Amino acid sequence: MKPAFSICVYCGSRPGLSPEFTDVATQVGTWIGKHGGQLVYGGGKGGLMGIVAEAALKAGAHVVGVMPKALVEKEWANNDCSELHIVETMHDRKRMMAERADAFLALPGGIGTFEELFEVWTWRQLGYHDKPIGILNVGGYYDELLRFLNQSVEQQFMGDWQMKLIEADDNPTCLLEGLVQGAGLTAAPRLELI
Ligand code: AMP
Numbered sequence: 001m002k003p004a005f006s007i008c009v010y011c012g013s014r015p016g017l018s019p020e021f022t023d024v025a026t027q028v029g030t031w032i033g034k035h036g037g038q039l040v041y042g043g044g045k046g047g048l049m050g051i052v053a054e055a056a057l058k059a060g061a062h063v064v065g066v067m068p069k070a071l072v073e074k075e076w077a078n079n080d081c082s083e084l085h086i087v088e089t090m091h092d093r094k095r096m097m098a099e100r101a102d103a104f105l106a107l108p109g110g111i112g113t114f115e116e117l118f119e120v121w122t123w124r125q126l127g128y129h130d131k132p133i134g135i136l137n138v139g140g141y142y143d144e145l146l147r148f149l150n151q152s153v154e155q156q157f158m159g160d161w162q163m164k165l166i167e168a169d170d171n172p173t174c175l176l177e178g179l180v181q182g183a184g185l186t187a188a189p190r191l192e193l194i
Contacts, residue, residue, distance in 0.1 A: 003038035003062050005185040007176070008101030010041075010116040011048040012109035013076075020139040021108050025051040027172045028107065028136070033059025035187040037180075040100045042093070043067035043085070045078035048107055053078055060190065066096045094119065103132040103179035108141040124165050132182035134175045135168040142168060 015022050029052040032039050039056040042049055043065025056063050057080060065081035068090050077084060087093050098104075098120060106117040123129055135142050146168055152158045167182075169175040180187040 001036075004036040005180045005183060005187060006038040006040055006064075006100060006102045007032055007179065008040040008097050008104045008120075009049075009052050009107060010104065010109060010113045011052060011107035012113060013042075013044055013049055014047040014110065015051070016048065016108055018139055021048060021141070022051055024136060024138045024172055025107060026055040028052055028105070028176065029055025029057075029061070030059045031173060031176050032056050033061035034189060035176075035180075036190045037187065038062040038064060038100075040064045040066070040097050042097070042112075043078055043081060044071070044076050045080075046076065048109065050078060052107070053081065057082070064100055066093045066100075068093050098123070098129065098131075101131065102183040102185055103134070105134045105136060105175065105179060107136045108138060121162075121166060125162050132179045133166045134179050135166055136172055136175055137168045137170050138172075140170075 009028060011025065025048040033056045039061050041053060044050060053063050062082045065078055065084045067077050067086055069086050069088065072086050085096060087096060104120045106113055121133055124133060149163060153160055153163060167175065167178055177187060
């Protein structure tokens with residue numbers, strides 16, 4: 001059966017310091033699975049990435065992992081994925097992840113997560129896609145970044161409209177519902193779970 005929606009999650013290959021981060025990663029994966037969705041992600045088994053994927057699989061989601069072969073050689077691939085695509089380059093990976101998603105969601109993470117978030121945001125501002133983008137600001141993790149970005153608007157390097165292309169929230173359920181609706185799709189609890 002075709003998934004009701006597909007969310008691409010960007011997040012840390014490490015778990016982070018606070019248990020809030022791992023808890024929210026479990027909530028996100030579980031929500032996607034329980035609402036008949038598909039998770040697209042980097043295909044790793046470590047950190048928040050592995051936690052989101054494990055929770056999603058457990059809740060019945062179709063999980064698509066996309067990994068460049070250089071990372072597979074480091075044995076970082078999660079062989080539990082429903083589909084694991086091994087691609088040549090990082091660029092191929094990011095293209096496939098973006099194509100397979102209806103919306104994007106960044107959880108706490110490091111430089112890899114930031115790069116992926118900023119790339120899909122840039123692509124959106126240029127009109128390469130019109131898929132919704134969310135930032136899960138759990139535990140205030142992204143407060144400083146959001147403050148800095150608003151300062152870029154004040155300093156006139158960005159327009160307010162660019163900030164409006166992303167949705168930041170600390171509540172995973174509200175954010176996920178908004179992303180699915182924003183993509184023109186419906187997230188309904190799977191019938192067998194009611
Ligand atoms: P980071 O936030 O620096 O931990 O990087 C995480 C993001 O970059 C993820 O969303 C992945 O797509 C990619 N990435 C970085 N490290 C790995 C890894 N060890 N395995 C899989 N993907 C990774």
